[in-house]
Amino acid sequence: MPQTDAPHDGIKFETLAVHAGRRPETATGSVAPPIYLSTTFERDAHMTPLGGHTYIRESNPMQSLLEDALFPLEGGAGALVFGSGMAAGVSLLQTLPAGAHVLLPDDAYYGWRVAAQEFLPRWGLTASFCAMDDLAAVRRAVTPATQLVFVETPSNPLLRVSDIAAIVEIARAAGARTAVDNTFATPALQRPLDLGADVAIHSVTKYFGGHSDVHGGALIFKRRDESFEKAMHVRHILGAVLAPFNAWLVLRGLRSLAVRVAAHSAHAFAVARALERHPAVSRVNYPGLPSHPGHAVAARQMSGFGGMMSFHVKAGREAAIAAVGKAKLFVRATSLGAVESLIEHRATSEGASSTTPQDLIRLSVGLEHPDDLILDLDQALR
Numbered sequence: 001m002p003q004t005d006a007p008h009d010g011i012k013f014e015t016l017a018v019h020a021g022r023r024p025e026t027a028t029g030s031v032a033p034p035i036y037l038s039t040t041f042e043r044d045a046h047m048t049p050l051g052g053h054t055y056i057r058e059s060n061p062m063q064s065l066l067e068d069a070l071f072p073l074e075g076g077a078g079a080l081v082f083g084s085g086m087a088a089g090v091s092l093l094q095t096l097p098a099g100a101h102v103l104l105p106d107d108a109y110y111g112w113r114v115a116a117q118e119f120l121p122r123w124g125l126t127a128s129f130c131a132m133d134d135l136a137a138v139r140r141a142v143t144p145a146t147q148l149v150f151v152e153t154p155s156n157p158l159l160r161v162s163d164i165a166a167i168v169e170i171a172r173a174a175g176a177r178t179a180v181d182n183t184f185a186t187p188a189l190q191r192p193l194d195l196g197a198d199v200a201i202h203s204v205t206k207y208f209g210g211h212s213d214v215h216g217g218a219l220i221f222k223r224r225d226e227s228f229e230k231a232m233h234v235r236h237i238l239g240a241v242l243a244p245f246n247a248w249l250v251l252r253g254l255r256s257l258a259v260r261v262a263a264h265s266a267h268a269f270a271v272a273r274a275l276e277r278h279p280a281v282s283r284v285n286y287p288g289l290p291s292h293p294g295h296a297v298a299a300r301q302m303s304g305f306g307g308m309m310s311f312h313v314k315a316g317r318e319a320a321i322a323a324v325g326k327a328k329l330f331v332r333a334t335s336l337g338a339v340e341s342l343i344e345h346r347a348t349s350e351g352a353s354s355t356t357p358q359d360l361i362r363l364s365v366g367l368e369h370p371d372d373l374i375l376d377l378d379q380a381l382r
């Protein structure tokens, strides 16, 4: 499997992840970045801010440190970090003028679906949903009012794969911008901005943080344009700011992103191959498998296939729930992207509004040895 090989100014991704945004700490020589918790910032006698910041909600040193490390990883020109992945995506939606139409995937992350259905109409925006892995459906779904096409690939929890470059072309022809939720792939495996997208969206709660201990989000922009300025203004005034300590934790996590994602991908591939052969499993959704309908597109636009997968249990809903209940090593919890493997009956996690098949189990494959994970799944499915 090809590994991360996306150069930025000639530097390999692995190197960039370790060094992007690093600054020498001249006051102390500290190699690890210091944590500045201050909410307010001093000015000189002429009222000029001493360090460029005035108040935590407008800008602060921890936020700048993380943003300077983030945007080069996606090949962008600027990043904005937020208190959560939802806050990041919703802040982008809040930059749109009343009357605008947003097109989303019909299997979007449930938070996007609920936000689009419940809140967009209140803000004078309209939303509709289509199968993003069907380009003819995308062409039919854009309207003269469409200002944003929202892509999520691979999608959650079905791991459907959408062709980013082709969707960007359709969106551009309609005068719309394209934003890609790149949470599952991370820029270690997929760089939407290089494929023409305008914005990459992240829940940094997942692979960037990588240890199930920090909540945050990010928008990374191809250009520092009007949309970037508007999203910054939304954050400043509406206040979905990332806490300084959380910025520090995300920064620590992203330094090891490349090696963690490479291991997650290798382990997930082994687990997917084993599940595909398992008699209790009817189908495995993993874009790295040649049997996956989106495999060719994934192989073209990703340099690896990531640590997320889902699979269908032949005997249906109750058998799927029973298997989740019997897992010993996989931890029964929602979320993803951390060192420990997680397992969930996704429809139960999503609740009453879920559209996820009832026989589906979602896995976030962690950094344990894949042989141990395969043995655990095998005993759980008996």
Ligand SMILES: *Cc1c(COP(=O)(O)O)cnc(C)c1O
Pocket (backbone or CB within 6 Å): 084, 085, 086, 087, 109, 111, 152, 156, 181, 183, 184, 202, 203, 204, 205, 206, 215, 216, 217
């Ligand atoms: C978790 C997740 C989100 C939401 O992020 P939060 O940090 O939980 O707000 C959005 N998109 C995807 C694909 C996710 O997995």
